[in-house]
Amino acid sequence: MNWHDLNSSLQLPDYTPTVAVADASDASLFEMAEEAIKMNVCRFHFHGTEERMKKAVAEANFSFSESEYASFFPEEDSGAAGSAAVRDVRGKNASVLMKGMIDTGTLLKSVLSKEDGLRTGNILSHLAAFSLPGRDALLYLSDSAMNIAPDLSEKKQIVENAANTVHKIGIEKPKIAVLAAVETVNPSMQATLDAAALAQMSSRGQLGKCEVDGPLGFDNAVSETAAAKKNISSAVAGKADILIAPEIETANVLYKSLTYFGGATVGGILAGAAAPVVLTSRTDTVESKLFSLLLGLSAVKNNENDDN
């Protein structure tokens, strides 16, 4: 991936936001932080146990420990570090929450806490971004990781979360394709019915600053040639910025096929919370973790004066 191109399609903020890390206790996280600080894209608040943070810092040869770009907040254990990181974001001392070694379920419990979490009215949903060879713009996909079999009301929130996030990242009015196996509305295929409802919600202005169309096949969504062959007249077909999958299996298999056979580099964040949540997995490469962080940082851009 070309970081310069990526930076320009992501439109990073022009100030230096702070990232609160929940349980910063593995070396690869500090390796990523080292790169991010060198790129001058953010500063970090590391929450974790003192002993494990020290060990990871040493292992990663992290060179910014004493700098203004890194602050350390020792906590009793992983769970306490998670709560502290969430409170850090809630109190506006940090703009992005990033998962460290904390268990995902434990972190989400803190994020979803009614008293001191980061809840909005919407569900949380995962948004992936793919940098693909032969394609200039990023391609976004939701939801390959959080919601198993969303109903129409949940799909509406997934669309809103994706649209709001990508809007902040820099696309004025994102084009959103709701995927199905066919591009016609078929009463015996629930995915096509939900897609049609979402498209109509969009044209009635119920979904805010985005343009939603569906059902669309994956080919009609991303290829103008394929859309033209099927005579699909749509502002979205062939030009989709965001793909919404009918359920987790479709999204997850697409995610992995783009990565394994499509040569994609991928990043991902959770949308739907009061701040972007960067949720990388242990097996991610440093490059992929950095991509996810950049996505999260882009999604806070203008957060204060553009909070819809």
Added chain:
Amino acid sequence: MNWHDLNSSLQLPDYTPTVAVADASDASLFEMAEEAIKMNVCRFHFHGTEERMKKAVAEANFSFSESEYASFFPEEDSGAAGSAAVRDVRGKNASVLMKGMIDTGTLLKSVLSKEDGLRTGNILSHLAAFSLPGRDALLYLSDSAMNIAPDLSEKKQIVENAANTVHKIGIEKPKIAVLAAVETVNPSMQATLDAAALAQMSSRGQLGKCEVDGPLGFDNAVSETAAAKKNISSAVAGKADILIAPEIETANVLYKSLTYFGGATVGGILAGAAAPVVLTSRTDTVESKLFSLLLGLSAVKNNENDDN
């Protein structure tokens, strides 16, 4: 695609089988037939209306009209041509049925006729084969086109149809991965429950000559590295010949992503009938149509003495 490599992974029959075409009335079909005859892989029985067959033959500059490789059977209309082609296969005068310009629903009605169709005990299912850059063997996928939301009993038949077909094509004991979003059995994810049941059916010998494992993510199914990272111990993980998707959306999106971003060449047939049914679409390239035909031809190999 390299046709020589493809031929060797497909193990075409060593005699010259006959293909019955249902409604042979478009030029691109005769262009494909021209190539197939030159490759000496089959002969054709063209069923259609006299006028439209003549027109298409002329348009395609089809040069084998007068040869032993082409016979013409004029019928009243498209539907009659379909029935005649099906009867041709049922009467053992042809080994493969191929869709021409006939409407798919009309052709399937003839195929599924209880009196003079090509029914077996199983449902019909679509089986796609992908030739992918960087992968030696073909990768098979079912079902991206026929069954919308198969239940466990239908999934069992989809597995059997795929296994029997690929077995005839030349893989002694195909490895079959049942896809899901995760590789653990999760009571709230139906795809993982069905996958677990199919895996267990296989280990109890209920699914014949194949090895089924699941749930597996797409990455764990096709990449040994990914499977090893997750510590999955399985004869199938990372080495799958066939992928079974939980429902049509997952299969269809995977099909199209492999084609659009994975550089795949794809062919497909219907399995589960008494003979392979080659069902190409108008928008397929001649190359893709030919690939589908070759798949169908391979799947009749040893049909007579190996009919399980």
